[in-house]
Amino acid sequence: MSVTVQAICTGLPQPFNGAELSAIAKQPVDGPVMIRTFGIEGDMVADTKHHGGPDMAVHHYPHDHYADWDAWLGGHDLLAGPAAFGENLMMDGFVETGVLIGDRFRIGGALLEVSQPRQPCWKIEHRFGRKGMVKRIVKQHICGWYYRVLEEGEAQAGDTFEKVENGHEGWSVARLFAKLYDPADNPSQTELEEIxxxxxxxxxxxxxxxxxxxx
Known part of the structure; x- marks a missing residue:
């Protein structure tokens, strides 16, 4: 399966909540950009304790969810722009139930591998100015995910994003997130051993x- 990348987005830490900094506000890059093992060039992390590193090099939040969020929020200006959830990659066609842990994708000259779901935090609600978003993400398992970079390379908006190898069968991002993060979904011992x-x-x-x- 392959889709077209709408935008590759980066951001730098900016004042966010008093003295707190965040790089959640990202903007599309014009032209080609290098995707490195530490992340996309020009993209930085403010909270290095909870974000960043090789297993969180590139963030993907499904653009497919924007319409439902817009309905739930009663409209929001952020959803009309890029990277509303601080994601690096914007495209339609991939959601948590259809992406496996370990799936590999080619984008330009880079090879990415799905490494983990994204844990939602308070910054999403602060950015949107709305309580209840994290609870909805946890309940519906619409968390987004991260990639590690197996092969560095150049990429740009308009490139094809193509799945080239399947990951762990039966372990979608949504299922993995539910088992370890949703209090309503108690994993069995066998499931925990598999994870x-x-x-x-x-x-x-x-x-x-x-x-x-x-x-």
């Missing part, structure tokens, strides 16, 4: 499964 053994899942989330098994 802990997913070699393309980032170590942080595999550790979550191991800790749940031990407790």
């Amino acid at each position: 802990a053994a997913l070699d393309r899942l980032c170590e942080l989330w595999r550790a979550k499964a191991r800790n749940a098994l031990e407790s």
Whole structure:
């Protein structure tokens, strides 16, 4: 499956909430940009404790969700622009239920691998000025995800985003997120053992499964 990339977006840390900085406000890049193992050139992370690193190099939030968010919010200006959820890649055609942990995609000269779901945080609600968004993300498993970069390369808006290899069968981003993050979805011991053994899942989330098994 392949789709066309609408935009590649980057941002720098800016004042966000008092003294707090955030790079959630991203804008499309004009022309080609390098995608490196540490992320897209020109894109920076403000909170290096919770964001960034090789397993969070590139962020993808499905543009497919924008219409439902617009209806739920009763309209919002951010949804008419790019990267409303701070994502690096904007395109239609891929959502959490149809993307597997470990799926590999080619974009321009870069090769990306799905490494983990994205944990929603308070910054989304602060950006939109609306409470309840994180709760909705957790309940509906519309979390978005991150890629690690297996091969660095140049890419730009208009490039094809093509799936070139399947990841872990049965473990979509949505299912993985639900099992480890949704209080309403209790994973079985077998499921936790499977999660802990997913070699393309980032170590942080595999550790979550191991800790749940031990407790």
